[in-house]
């Protein structure tokens with residue numbers, strides 16, 4: 001099976017061109033290729049597929065094999081792959097995801113390859129039923145107290161098609177993400193688990209973020225998570241509608257626009273291609 005390794009701000013996936021390859025067991029394949037010692041090494045697997053409703057369709061599988069609805073860093077790389085590898089050569093294209101059909105704008109660099117992509121990530125979904133999380137179905141969870149192992153955090157929960165929990169901390173570099181992240185991912189409040197983001201506010205327009213991803217552990221960036229952080233900043237009065245997010249693997253620009261949709265702009269990078277015989 002031919003594959004291409006790509007990343008968006010360090011959030012890396014193995015990409016398979018589903019126009020050519022049809023993997024039989026994508027869940028199992030995701031677990032095997034993602035292994036950083038015995039596989040290719042990645043945060044998961046993304047299949048680029050034909051669509052009857054959009055230019056392309058993508059499916060994303062986390063490193064543990066679970067399928068997610070959406071991947072913000074991944075969808076930018078799908079757009080880059082489509083342009084650079086000649087699947088669709090248009091500067092505006094649509095991608096069908098588990099979170100709906102998204103529109104993307106592609107920005108080529110001097111060598112005519114795509115360097116940066118802007119994605120309309122759609123409208124955030126804010127009720128507990130939409131996340132999903134326990135509690136009154138039509139209520140939001142904004143700065144609510146969440147008890148974890150005897151400690152109480154203030155959590156704001158936002159769905160960008162997939163579920164996110166945003167926690168503000170004073171010093172994100174020193175925060176024990178690998179200890180607290182999995183406890184919140186598997187907390188009884190979240191029947192489908194959740195992605196968890198620890199955020200330090202630098203100013204109303206800038207934050208530093210570290211992420212514990214559902215099904216993948218700590219990653220270097222999360223695009224849907226950065227979108228949720230932008231929304232959480234506005235909902236809690238901590239941030240403007242336009243936000244620069246610093247992540248361990250790079251930077252993302254977010255805007256919760258007046259039309260209600262969240263726009264994300266960031267890099268997309270191809271690392272190498274190969275053949276998987278596992």
Ligand SMILES: N[C@@H](CCC[C@H](N)C(=O)O)C(=O)O
Pocket residue numbers: 011060062067068069070071072073074162163195213214215216219221222223224225
């Ligand atoms: N890294 C992604 C999100 C990938 C899926 C997530 N782990 C989930 O299970 O919802 C991003 O860039 O958005």
